[in-house]
Amino acid sequence: MAARKNELAYRLDERRLSLLKERAAMLATRKVTDATLRQQIAELADKLRAWEVKSSEQGAEAQKGLVKLGKKTADGNVVRV
Secondary structure, eight states: OHHHHHHHHHHHHHHHHHHHHHHHHHHHHTTOOOHHHHHHHHHHHHHHHHHHHHHHHHHHHHHHHOOOOEEEOTTSOEEEO
16 A cells, blocks of 8 residues: 555656646746746656665565576476466
């Protein structure tokens, strides 16, 4: 359940970041700058990068404990199931 909540929070932040970037692009066409908007974009981008690093580290830990199943053929090769 916690993993699903984390995934949902990640997806929401990802969508929020894309919307903020679209808004920044709209403001750029009008040649208007917004420091608060740039700060929010930077914070969300950092948060998402941190989540991706954390996620990849957890994925590597999960790979250590996995067992790969296979069936040995007559010639000695192992075919993954």
